[in-house]
Amino acid sequence: MTTAAPAVKPGRKRDHTRDPEILDATLDVLAETGYDGMTLDQVATRAKAGKATLYRRWSSKSDLVIDAVACMKKENLAPEALPDTGTLRGDLLAMIKPPSIQDAERKLKIMSGVVSMISKQPELREAIQAVMVEPRAAANRFLLRRAVDRGEIRPDCDVETLALVSASMVFYRTMIQQIPVDRDFLVSVIDEILLPAVRR
Amino acid sequence: MTTAAPAVKPGRKRDHTRDPEILDATLDVLAETGYDGMTLDQVATRAKAGKATLYRRWSSKSDLVIDAVACMKKENLAPEALPDTGTLRGDLLAMIKPPSIQDAERKLKIMSGVVSMISKQPELREAIQAVMVEPRAAANRFLLRRAVDRGEIRPDCDVETLALVSASMVFYRTMIQQIPVDRDFLVSVIDEILLPAVRR
DNA sequence: CATATACGGAACTGGCCAGTTTCGAAACTG
DNA sequence: CAGTTTCGAAACTGGCCAGTTCCGTATATG
Numbered sequence: 248m249t250t251a252a253p254a255v256k257p258g259r260k261r262d263h264t265r266d267p268e269i270l271d272a273t274l275d276v277l278a279e280t281g282y283d284g285m286t287l288d289q290v291a292t293r294a295k296a297g298k299a300t301l302y303r304r305w306s307s308k309s310d311l312v313i314d315a316v317a318c319m320k321k322e323n324l325a326p327e328a329l330p331d332t333g334t335l336r337g338d339l340l341a342m343i344k345p346p347s348i349q350d351a352e353r354k355l356k357i358m359s360g361v362v363s364m365i366s367k368q369p370e371l372r373e374a375i376q377a378v379m380v381e382p383r384a385a386a387n388r389f390l391l392r393r394a395v396d397r398g399e400i401r402p403d404c405d406v407e408t409l410a411l412v413s414a415s416m417v418f419y420r421t422m423i424q425q426i427p428v429d430r431d432f433l434v435s436v437i438d439e440i441l442l443p444a445v446r447r
Numbered sequence: 448m449t450t451a452a453p454a455v456k457p458g459r460k461r462d463h464t465r466d467p468e469i470l471d472a473t474l475d476v477l478a479e480t481g482y483d484g485m486t487l488d489q490v491a492t493r494a495k496a497g498k499a500t501l502y503r504r505w506s507s508k509s510d511l512v513i514d515a516v517a518c519m520k521k522e523n524l525a526p527e528a529l530p531d532t533g534t535l536r537g538d539l540l541a542m543i544k545p546p547s548i549q550d551a552e553r554k555l556k557i558m559s560g561v562v563s564m565i566s567k568q569p570e571l572r573e574a575i576q577a578v579m580v581e582p583r584a585a586a587n588r589f590l591l592r593r594a595v596d597r598g599e600i601r602p603d604c605d606v607e608t609l610a611l612v613s614a615s616m617v618f619y620r621t622m623i624q625q626i627p628v629d630r631d632f633l634v635s636v637i638d639e640i641l642l643p644a645v646r647r
Numbered sequence: 648c649a650t651a652t653a654c655g656g657a658a659c660t661g662g663c664c665a666g667t668t669t670c671g672a673a674a675c676t677g
Numbered sequence: 678c679a680g681t682t683t684c685g686a687a688a689c690t691g692g693c694c695a696g697t698t699c700c701g702t703a704t705a706t707g
Contacts, residue, residue, distance in 0.1 A: 255674065255676075256675095256676090256681080256682075257672065257676045257677080257680065257681045257682070258674080258675060258680080258681040258682025258683065259675055259680095259681080259682050259683035259684075260674075260675065260682085260683075261682085261683065261684095262683075266683095282562045283483040283563065284563075286663085286664060286665085287664080287665070287666085288664080288665095291685085292670040292700095295559075295685080296684085296685070297684065297685040297686055297687085298665090298666080298667090298685090298686090298687095299667085299669095299684085299685080299686090300683085300684065302511065302635070302665095302666070302667080302682080307665080307666085308664095308666090328665065347655085358565065358623075358693080359562055359563065359565075359566070362559055362562050362563065362622055363481045363482070363483065363559065363560065363562065363563045365559075365622070365623070365625065366559070366625070368697090372623075372625060372695070375623065376624070378625070379623070380623060380624075401643070404639065405635060405639035405640070408635060408636065408639055408640060409457075409639070409640065411542070411616065411619065411620075412612070412615075412616070412640060413618035414619065415612075415615040415616045415618065415620075416608075416611065416614065418611065418618065418622075418623070419473045419508075419611065419615035419619070419663075420611075420615075420617050421451050422562055422565070422618075423558075423562075423565070423568070423572075423575065423576070423580060423618070424580075425565065425572060435605060435608060436608065438517070439604065439605035439608055439609070439644070440605070440608060440609065440612060440640070440644050443601070443644040443645070443646070444640050444641075444643040444644035445603070445643070446637070446643070446646070454704090455656040455706075456651080456652075456706085457650065457651045457652070457705065457706040457707080458650080458651040458652025458653065458704080458705055458706075459651080459652050459653040459654075459703065459705050460652085460653075460704075461653065461654095461655080465667080466653095467682040482659085486693085486694060486695085487694080487695070487696085488694080488695095489658090495655080496655070497652090497654065497656055497657085498655095498657095498695090498696080498697090499651080499654080499655080499656090499697085499698085499699095500654065500655075502695095502696065502697080503654095505694085507694090507695080508694095508695065509670085545676075559651085564679065622667085
């Protein structure tokens with residue numbers, strides 16, 4: 248009998264520094280063509296990898312996409328990193344940063360490329376939820392609660408729902424109306440919807 | 448030389464009473480499987496029609512889908528048909544009718560089955576806009592403006608944006624969060640977001 | 648009646664693409 | 678060195694499906 252199992256495997260090591268490049272290429276193609284339109288040949292070509300390499304690391308197309316979404320780099324939205332200007336309006340405006348908008352553009356394209364799959368792939372919904380949806384909602388909840396504690400806004404306002412207003416309206420505008428989201432739009436959501444709704 | 452052109456065509460007449468049945472079958476399959484998952488065989492079978500019949504009437508799959516969406520029966524949202532309870536809250540609540548919710552469910556499934564195509568098919572976006580989006584937005588605008596005229600709400604509120612709040616939040620909840628939209632949710636959007644935002 | 652078109656149903660064609668295999672070269676182990 | 682696994686690249690396989698064609702039948706014109 249030989250050694251149980253783990254020993255040491257011979258042969259060339261898998262180059263895991265390529266993983267991020269492949270996942271990033273996946274997200275690019277996904278944003279451009281959507282899930283159904285995306286082919287693994289495109290991804291392989293863009294990542295300068297062979298299809299065999301892809302299948303050696305992910306067992307299927309949907310696996311690759313789920314992993315790509317799940318590994319997407321998230322902006323730092325930890326409470327400590329959030330703006331603290333003293334007013335809710337100041338905080339919300341400070342959340343609109345140029346990189347944030349441009350970044351959001353790509354994320355939205357990825358989301359729209361993937362919505363059709365969400366209902367069939369629960370893991371995908373969870374990945375999107377965890378990476379793209381929840382962090383932003385949590386940040387908004389934090390800012391709203393701080394404003395409540397400060398006595399700046401109505402203490403009985405519905406923080407849960409309010410935290411999703413911007414995201415919902417950006418999503419709708421992009422997906423259905425196909426109007427680009429600019430700073431003006433975001434400001435008007437803040438000034439015409441959110442702030443009036445929480446006034447004391 | 449024979450007659451110019453139009454004369455009278457011989458042969459069996461096309462049975463246009465079947466058109467609505469086919470388009471409806473299309474919407475059903477679309478709601479169930481999404482655009483990419485939908486096959487014309489499925490549609491033909493469901494409508495008890497031959498594929499040849501489909502192609503005799505629509506030149507392609509995307510043509511059929513665009514027509515099906517465009518011909519979708521819209522609820523009557525003409526100003527005269529809208530509720531007039533005397534208060535904005537009463538009007539908005541009156542807009543939530545059981546058939547309306549159930550109907551909306553199917554429409555949302557159709558929308559999600561079709562979002563991936565919107566960016567590639569401008570006609571599809573227009574059809575969706577005209578049939579599913581604009582009428583509801585127009586109804587909300589009407590109710591909001593009437594409330595402004597009545598002096599019930601802030602005259603300087605952003606009617607255009609406010610009219611899209613419910614639709615956006617319903618859309619987001621259904622597509623991304625995958626939480627069913629019930630009466631309670633709609634009421635909370637009205638009471639926690641819309642009405643507070645327009646208070647004088 | 649002959650002719651022409653529509654019908655539902657089924658068979659066919661051709662392209663696309665997920666997933667697999669093969670290749671020669673590179674990299675690691677012992 | 679031999680053996681094993683990786684790599685990128687390319688060829689291959691098999692299934693799915695949009696779109697076409699054909700069949701037997703039904704319905705219209707003249």
